Amino acid sequence: MTTESLSAFLEHARTEVDSAIERYLPSPPASPALVCEAMRYSVFAGGKRLRPVLTLAAADAVARRHDVPPDTRTALALPAACAIEMIHTYSLIHDDLPAMDDDVLRRGRATLHVVYGEGIAILAGDGLHAEAFGLLAREPASDDPAIAARKLRVLGAVAEAAGAAGMVGGQAIDLQAAGQAPGHDLTLNAEALRAMHARKTGALIRAAAVSGAIMAGADSALVDAVDRYATDIGLAFQIVDDILDVEGDQASLGKTAGKDAAGAKPTYPAFFGLARSRQLADECAERAHQTLVDAGLAAGWLPPIADWIVRRRN
Secondary structure, eight states, rough: HHHHHHHHHHHHHHHHHHHHHHHHOOTTTTSSSHHHHHHHHTTOOOOOOHHHHHHHHHHHHHHHHHOHHHHHHHHHHHHHHHHHHHHHHHHHHTTTTTTTTTEEHHHHHHHHHHOOOHHHHHHHHHHHHHHHHHHHHSSSSOOHHHHHHHHHHHHHHHHHSSTTTTHHHHHHHHHHHTTTTOOOOOOOOOOHHHHHHHHIIIIHHHHHHHHHHHHHHHHHHHHHHHHHHHHHOOOOHHHHHHHHHHHOOOHSSSOOOHHHHHTTTTOHHHHHHHHHHHHHHHHHHHHHHHHHHHHOOSSSSSHHHHHHHHHHHO
């Protein structure tokens, strides 16, 4: 599959997701104008849209196996894709706060709390979090018990990924390791670093892919395969993020470069060096490819997305 065709898919998927999020987010007078504006400031600040892209790509891969029409697979998976992007954006808003990473730049512009203040930033993040679960419960609207069962399964998967066992737990470990949890300092070794990122970054990436597979009607074996694929590309994504924090520049990254080293944070380059870290990311992509081949899911966009993740420069 060519780079050009992947680029076209990514652009189309991002456009679909952005249009749908605009429809799904509340507007005045249902919600105060300031909250609506603040949520949109962060949601529409740009970004790779990796997680919703994965949701749509996983749904596409499964649907190809079951000969589901493209319009149907998109209608089934798009609400979950949007909800997961809302959750991801809420996590970025909170992550940038002074009490967390204390960052002033995100996706190439001032972070939300810099523009709107910490209180509104917290509320905008809270609003996106709640809107995401409301969306998962409502859409796609259907009287079909099978669709309702899929939605419940996705709700459970996303809640686990976003909660204390997943993203929240990973962030808590990160704060401990950075010495930001007084009286609860924690020193990470390489395996503990991997486990932390499996929660902080990997859990929502896995939930994104798994949600697409579930909504497209995947059986347990296919869902498990998609989960294994996403576990590997989630780890690859984090390793590359760590590498880019060392090698990247602020203009291309759209966020503050070098913060990990400045804060003495544990990272893959710190433990393994840049060369070995690149090898580890490549090995993740190789395992992800093999998982797809073994499961009969190699057609579609999931394989080139794995390559895109390890080759990205921002």
